[in-house]
Amino acid sequence: MLPGFSPRLSSRFLRGFARLPRWGVVLAAFVVSVGVPGVARAWVEVHVAGDEARVTVERSGAARVQHKVTLKINGGPLRAFDVAGVDPDAAPEADAYVVPLKDAQRSSLASASPVVMEMLPREKPRDDGSLPPPVLRARFDGKGLGRGVYVLFFRYKTELGQRSLLREEGAMTRLTWSGPVWDDGLDTMRTVFQVPAAPTEPRLDEAAGAPEDEGLAPPMTLSTVRRGREHDELELVRPYAPKGEAVRWALLADARAFKPVVEAPKAGPALPVRAFEAATAWTPDREKTLYAVAAVALFAVFTGLVAAKVREVSRVSEAAGVSPRPLVPMPLLARAPLAGATLVAGVTLELILKSGTAGAVLVAAATALCVHRTPVWPRGAMLRGPGKWLPVAEAEALRMPPRPRGVLLDVSTRAGKGLFVVLLGALGAGVWFAWQRSPYHAQLLGLDVVALLGLFCTGRLGELPPDPAAAPIPLLREVSRRVKRGLKGVEARVVGRIRVPDGTPDADEIRLGIAPRAALPGFVGIEVGVVYAPGAGGALAMPEVLLRVTAGSPCEEAVLRLAVNARAARGRRPEERVLSFTPRLPTARMTAAIAAALARAVVAPEPVKETPQKDARGRAQAVAREQARRSPKKVATPAAA
Known part of the structure; x- marks a missing residue:
C-alpha cells in the first residue's frame, strides 16, 4: 500500500504501474518520489566511546552524580540522546552542555552549547514483569549535533541513603551504585567516588562484585585511593563494560563518614539577631x-x-574642523534611550533564555548605536598659505604639548583608561555573580564587553586630523635622541624649526633641523618632518628626511651615491635642490639612521697638518735659497801671460 492513499487506490495504481513500459516505470517512480508525501528521516549513528563518572556522597546520604560521555556521531544531525539506567530519583541540574572533543581537551568552552536534560516517564513493565531502566534524555537545541566527536557533560542529584544503597556493616558501610546501560559496551569504565573523610580509608568491595555463577571469576578492577582533609576519593577503573548491562560498583567506607557530627547545643540567638537574619535572608521576591x-x-x-x-x-570633531560620523545616524534624544533599552533587553534575554542568540543580537544593536566611524578629512586640510620658517631652540620646540582634558570616554586618554577599567571591574563582578548560578550564562554576559569596546574604542582623538605643529613632537623627540647618539664624534647642531603663516602668530608645522659644524660648501640643511595621511583607524604618520643643497656644489657631488634612493625636488630658492628620503618603516629608529648617515656624508674633511720637524727643515731650506739668491756671484778673470 502506498503511503497517503487508500488501499483501493493503491491497488489500482500498482496494477496500472505493472502495464507501463520501461521508460514509463522510471517516470512513474520519479512522480511518486516527488509527489507522494512522506516523512523525511535523516540517517544518524551514535556510538558511546567513553564515560567518566564521579559520585560525590555527603554525610546525609545525598549524592551528586556527574557524567562526561564521549559521543561519536556519524550522519546526523542528532537532536536527542537517551541515557538509560540512571538513578530512578535523578533530579537533573541546569548546567549541562556539549562541546567538541578538541575543545574539551583544551579545557575550552568557547564552542559549548547548552543541553536540556529531562527524565522520561517510566514505561510499563515488560512481559516478564521486570521494569525497564529509567531514561534521562538530553535534548540538543538548534540544529542538533552534526558528524564528529563530542563530550556531553551533565549532573544530577540522587538520594542513596533513602534507597538503601548505604548499609552499615559493623565498623564499615557498604555503598553500592550502578552506572548507565550502554548498548555497545565500553572498553574502559572509570568512576570516582568521593566520600567524607574518615579514619579508615575507603576500599573496593571485591566480594560484592563477584558474579552469581561460582565458576566465573570476578571482573578485574583497579583502584586508587586519594586521602584529603575534607574528602577521600576512591577511583575505580574496569577495563571492560559488557553490552547492554549496567556496571555495578561496590565499596566499603568507614561508617563514621556517614554519621552526622553531633554539636553541642547552642543558645538561640537573641531577638535582634533573628530579626537581622530575617531581614537579610535571600528570598525569591528580593531576588526579583x-x-x-x-x-x-x-x-x-x-x-x-x-x-x-x-x-x-x-x-572635539568641531574643534578639529570635521563632522562626526556615527554608525547609525539618529538624534541624541532618541539614540541614548534606545541604546540603553536595547542593551538591557539583550542582557535580560541572555540570562533567561536557553539560547543566547536573541540577546546577542540586541547587544550588538546597542553597540551599533554608540559606535562612531572615522571622520572624513576635508579636502585641502593639509594645504597651507605662505609663511616663514623660524629656528627655535630644541628644548623649546620639542616641549611636550599639554594632555587633552575633558575627554572621559576615550581609551587613549588617562581619564578614559581609568573609567574603562572601572566599568570592566563592574562587568567582572556581574560575571562572577552569574557564574555562581550558570557558567554558560556568565560567559554570555562576559562577551557583552563589546558594548564597552564600541563606546571607548571608537570616536577617539587619534581618528581626528592631527595638528602638524604638535602631533609630530613625540616622534621628533625620539629621532633627536637617536641622532645625537649616532653622531658621536661629529660636531652637529640640532634645532627646532617652526613655520609661522603670514598674518597669524601660531605655528602650523614643526620640523627638526640638523647641521654639522663643518659642512661641505653648498650645504643648506637637513630637516626631519612628518606628513600625515588619513587611514581606517585614524591618521598615519609618515616621517621623511629632507637634504637641502646648492645645485652643482661639492656637497651635492658628495651625496650622489645616496641620492639614488631619494626623490629630487626644487627648493625654496632657484639654485637650491631638495633630496627627500623616506624610511622603509615609519619608525624613529630608521628615520634617525637616515638623518645621521646624511649628516656624516656632508661633513667637510679636515686639512692635513704637518709635523713641527718638517716645518723647521722646510723653513731652513727656504732661508738658504733666499740667501743664495741675494749673494753676489764671483766672475773668473784670465791669468797674465
Missing part, C-alpha cells in the same frame, strides 16, 4: 527586586554614557 534594580541601573548608566559620548565626539 535586585534584578529589577540592576536593570534600571544598567539602563541609566549606559544611556548617560552614550549621551556623553555623542556630545564629546561632536565637540
